[in-house]
Amino acid sequence: MHEASIALSLLEKVIEECINNGCSIIKSVKIEIGRASGVMPDALSFVFNAIKADTIASSASLYINEKMLTAMCNKCHKEFSTEENYIFECPHCNSNSFNILSGKELNIIELEVE
Amino acid sequence: MKLKVVSKILDANERIAQENRKIFDDKKIFVINLMSSPGAGKTSLLEQTIKGLKDFAKIGVIEGDITGTDDAIRIDALNVPVVQINTGGGCHLDASMIQETLMELPIDDINLLFIENVGNLVCPAEFYLGEDIKAMVLSITEGHDKPLKYPMMFQQSKAVVINKIDLAPYLDVDMEKIRRDILSLNPTVAKFEISCKTGQGINQWTEWIKTNCLCRKH
Ligand SMILES: Nc1nc2c(ncn2[C@@H]2O[C@H](COP(=O)(O)OP(=O)(O)O)[C@@H](O)[C@H]2O)c(=O)[nH]1
Ligand SMILES: [Mg+2]
Ligand SMILES: [Zn+2]
Numbered sequence: 093m094h095e096a097s098i099a100l101s102l103l104e105k106v107i108e109e110c111i112n113n114g115c116s117i118i119k120s121v122k123i124e125i126g127r128a129s130g131v132m133p134d135a136l137s138f139v140f141n142a143i144k145a146d147t148i149a150s151s152a153s154l155y156i157n158e159k160m161l162t163a164m165c166n167k168c169h170k171e172f173s174t175e176e177n178y179i180f181e182c183p184h185c186n187s188n189s190f191n192i193l194s195g196k197e198l199n200i201i202e203l204e205v206e
Numbered sequence: 207m208k209l210k211v212v213s214k215i216l217d218a219n220e221r222i223a224q225e226n227r228k229i230f231d232d233k234k235i236f237v238i239n240l241m242s243s244p245g246a247g248k249t250s251l252l253e254q255t256i257k258g259l260k261d262f263a264k265i266g267v268i269e270g271d272i273t274g275t276d277d278a279i280r281i282d283a284l285n286v287p288v289v290q291i292n293t294g295g296g297c298h299l300d301a302s303m304i305q306e307t308l309m310e311l312p313i314d315d316i317n318l319l320f321i322e323n324v325g326n327l328v329c330p331a332e333f334y335l336g337e338d339i340k341a342m343v344l345s346i347t348e349g350h351d352k353p354l355k356y357p358m359m360f361q362q363s364k365a366v367v368i369n370k371i372d373l374a375p376y377l378d379v380d381m382e383k384i385r386r387d388i389l390s391l392n393p394t395v396a397k398f399e400i401s402c403k404t405g406q407g408i409n410q411w412t413e414w415i416k417t418n419c420l421c422r423k424h
Contacts, residue, residue: 177357204209
């Protein structure tokens with residue numbers, strides 16, 4: 093379960109950010125996770141909440157913003173999205189050429205600290 | 207106080223991976239990160255590849271496993287420098303493990319480095335190690351539904367090796383579906399159908415490495 097090491101990276105990162113900003117308590121952490129990032133939000137939350145004890149993030153709530161997989165077709169220039177974690181082709185014109193706009197995120201967005 | 211942060215969760219790994227990348231580039235080492243589920247045939251493929259490329263490349267190998275040294279012993283038998291990493295339960299290698307290991311390899315005497323990742327179809331894709339390319343091995347005994355179940359691995363790989371085709375007559379596996387789904391996920395991927403047991407198709411794979419990997423850093 094790689095959510096374990098991702099949760100650990102997340103915890104280390106937010107503690108570092110908090111301290112760098114001269115604060116000592118993390119109250120909340122807001123992150124975004126793309127559908128196609130390969131990370132399961134529930135598993136990540138579970139591990140984060142288990143390992144935050146005894147750190148300055150011990151009472152931090154984790155808010156996860158899930159991002160759908162969306163893309164822009166290079167042929168018909170329409171935007172489209174999917175519930176799946178992959179895209180084969182544009183649903184409008186069946187072109188295989190498209191740019192992923194979102195869905196791969198694994199980002200920290202905002203911290204609330206004191 | 208609210209802090210807008212906007213940074214990647216895996217920042218730390220990414221940074222170390224870039225350092226690895228710089229070492230590989232300075233030393234002109236082409237690095238292939240080999241991924242698959244457990245038992246698909248990564249070590250078998252490495253054995254065949256080493257036999258086929260021994261006269262053309264100075265090969266080195268990093269073996270990643272949860273525990274044990276069986277794979278490193280198999281590679282060592284072919285007289286190629288090899289270092290074993292045991293992740294102790296960890297389901298993938300990360301960039302810092304690779305960095306620590308590099309000191310134990312004769313990197314001035316290597317121009318093609320294979321990293322055999324821990325057998326797993328999900329996690330290795332998340333953790334960049336500093337490699338030039340990812341390649342994955344899919345054995346047909348795993349079933350034809352795997353590309354769509356694990357799209358990320360297939361999308362990130364420059365090459366996909368479909369292994370154990372000697373077993374095709376005994377399985378109800380839809381080869382056409384495997385080919386089609388792989389190409390749909392990754393239209394530019396280099397695809398090989400091989401048997402590490404009979405040696406079928408190995409030649410195409412080693413030739414591809416010669417033209418796409420060995421020439422790249424000289
Ligand atoms: N029949 C058949 N067996 C294979 C082939 N390649 C590997 N194997 C067997 O599959 C098992 C796992 O192979 P190994 O290389 O250790 O897989 P790894 O875990 O991905 O490194 C071993 O028993 C190999 O002998 C193949 O092409 N055909
Ligand atoms: Mg192996
Ligand atoms: Zn379109």
